[in-house]
Amino acid sequence: MSSADRSAEEHGSLDAASVDPVRAYLVRLELALLGSDPALRHDALIDAEAHLRAAIVAGTPVMQALAEFGTPEEIAAAYLGTSVGHANMRAACDEVASSQVPSLAPSSSSSSSPSSSPMLAEPQAAGKKRRLRDIPLIGVWFHPVAWRALAYFGIVSFPLATAYFVWTVTVGSLAIGTVPTIIGIPLIVFLLGSARALSLFEGKVVELFLGVRMPRRTQPVAGVVGDGTTSVGFWRRIWCWLRDVRSWMSLGYLVGNFPVSVAMFVVTFTLSLVSFVLLTLPIVDLFGYPIGHTDHESDMEFHFFFSEVKPDTVGDLWLPTGAGIPSFLAGLLLLTATLWLVRGMGWIYGHVVQAIQVARPQPSLRP
Amino acid sequence: MPAPLDDKLERDLSVGTARLVVLATIARAAEPIHGYEIARQLAAEAPEGLSFKQGTLYPMLRTMESEGLLRSALVPSHEGPARKCFTLTADGRRVLAAWNDTWRRTNKWVNRVLGGVDELR
Numbered sequence: 001m002s003s004a005d006r007s008a009e010e011h012g013s014l015d016a017a018s019v020d021p022v023r024a025y026l027v028r029l030e031l032a033l034l035g036s037d038p039a040l041r042h043d044a045l046i047d048a049e050a051h052l053r054a055a056i057v058a059g060t061p062v063m064q065a066l067a068e069f070g071t072p073e074e075i076a077a078a079y080l081g082t083s084v085g086h087a088n089m090r091a092a093c094d095e096v097a098s099s100q101v102p103s104l105a106p107s108s109s110s111s112s113s114p115s116s117s118p119m120l121a122e123p124q125a126a127g128k129k130r131r132l133r134d135i136p137l138i139g140v141w142f143h144p145v146a147w148r149a150l151a152y153f154g155i156v157s158f159p160l161a162t163a164y165f166v167w168t169v170t171v172g173s174l175a176i177g178t179v180p181t182i183i184g185i186p187l188i189v190f191l192l193g194s195a196r197a198l199s200l201f202e203g204k205v206v207e208l209f210l211g212v213r214m215p216r217r218t219q220p221v222a223g224v225v226g227d228g229t230t231s232v233g234f235w236r237r238i239w240c241w242l243r244d245v246r247s248w249m250s251l252g253y254l255v256g257n258f259p260v261s262v263a264m265f266v267v268t269f270t271l272s273l274v275s276f277v278l279l280t281l282p283i284v285d286l287f288g289y290p291i292g293h294t295d296h297e298s299d300m301e302f303h304f305f306f307s308e309v310k311p312d313t314v315g316d317l318w319l320p321t322g323a324g325i326p327s328f329l330a331g332l333l334l335l336t337a338t339l340w341l342v343r344g345m346g347w348i349y350g351h352v353v354q355a356i357q358v359a360r361p362q363p364s365l366r367p
Numbered sequence: 368m369p370a371p372l373d374d375k376l377e378r379d380l381s382v383g384t385a386r387l388v389v390l391a392t393i394a395r396a397a398e399p400i401h402g403y404e405i406a407r408q409l410a411a412e413a414p415e416g417l418s419f420k421q422g423t424l425y426p427m428l429r430t431m432e433s434e435g436l437l438r439s440a441l442v443p444s445h446e447g448p449a450r451k452c453f454t455l456t457a458d459g460r461r462v463l464a465a466w467n468d469t470w471r472r473t474n475k476w477v478n479r480v481l482g483g484v485d486e487l488r
Contacts, residue, residue, distance in 0.1 A: 043425075044425070047425040048422060048425075050403070050450065054401070055403060058403075068420075069420065069422040075420070081426070
């Protein structure tokens with residue numbers, strides 16, 4: 001079964017008599033965006049639904065609202081054009097601007113548009129970066145995402161995951177423990193709401209560090225019904241939260257993320273530290289400093305790259321002759337491997353968080 | 368002249384001017400303004416015969432937000448879920464001023480040249 005078929009099936013039959021036109025439009029838009037980034041598809045659907053709902057509330061007939069909004073194909077093209085890169089749109093704007101303000105224009109126009117100069121520089125800079133990134137193996141050194149993933153797993157992820165876990169376990173235990181009383185259920189609802197909010201926040205952090213695009217829009221809980229809308233009350237909203245698969249996925253993420261983050265922190269921190277030490281030891285030695293110090297009466301033996309390191313008369317340890325270059329190369333190799341590892345883990349991690357946020361709930365209100 | 372070229376200028380112009388008019392619409396709003404309201408105002412003021420697809424506004428808003436020209440916030444609505452409302456950032460105001468200046472100079476120059484064409488009619 002193709003993904004298009006599955007999508008259509010998820011949304012039910014497209015029988016015009018039984019399906020709300022807005023929902024049918026959204027299915028067509030989703031099909032037009034198949035193969036694009038899931039978060040972009042999610043945003044496009046949320047934008048369309050919110051706009052059409054607002055138009056219908058304002059009194060616009062459904063079919064007119066749909067016609068004014070644009071065909072699914074036109075809207076998909078607009079989103080995909082944007083997702084390809086801002087540079088395309090900006091280049092198009094600059095192309096038009098430059099063709100409209102040619103050199104025949106008065107001298108005061110020489111200031112041109114504010115974006116024209118950067119646009120001339122950008123493609124060259126981008127081309128240079130692309131070439132560096134294309135270098136096999138060490139190309140990862142020039143990937144900002146790899147360095148940001150290193151920062152995420154080595155610094156940011158661990159404290160955040162700990163905070164999420166402590167919060168979820170504390171409130172969750174309290175909620176489960178008080179279920180027999182009247183405050184148990186509100187606490188569970190509160191926990192679910194906080195899990196959704198924390199998951200959205202985590203999405204922003206993940207997008208910033210790991211470069212996996214997250215939805216810009218939260219999914220509404222109201223649905224369009226025919227020519228009007230149904231307002232959503234407090235209890236209905238809570239019921240929607242409880243039914244929304246993302247609430248439970250978010251909760252599961254906040255708990256399950258903790259051991260993964262701890263493991264990734266330990267691995268990333270250890271590998272980074274060892275790499276850093278291996279890289280810096282030859283530099284320390286180059287500047288005439290010892291690489292360590294020990295009690296000169298100690299009988300301990302030190303080995304570094306198959307060479308024995310003996311303390312001098314005052315207990316200082318010096319890098320063995322000939323060990324500097326192997327140390328530096330080993331550090332470089334280990335750091336490169338670490339960058340590949342965190343980049344790969346970052347990709348997986350980012351897409352897990354994205355999957356939670358773009359999961360489509362059941363239509364909250366049915367006609 | 369072949370028919371497909373008749374509206375080429377309109378298409379080309381819309382690429383360059385869409386972002387300018389969206390920025391201007393947000394700038395003149397007294398309060399943060401949501402996507403539908405921006406689209407409604409643009410449609411209401413569009414000259415006869417010039418239409419735009421309202422749905423194409425949203426990717427543009429998202430692009431300009433990611434470029435730091437706009438700031439958005441969810442504002443509660445009585446008519447359903449919270450709406451995403453937009454305001455200009457300091458960068459957005461600066462860019463709008465620069466584009467406005469470019470547009471006025473271009474407009475003046477084109478009008479001056481076209482004045483000569485009108486006289487030939």
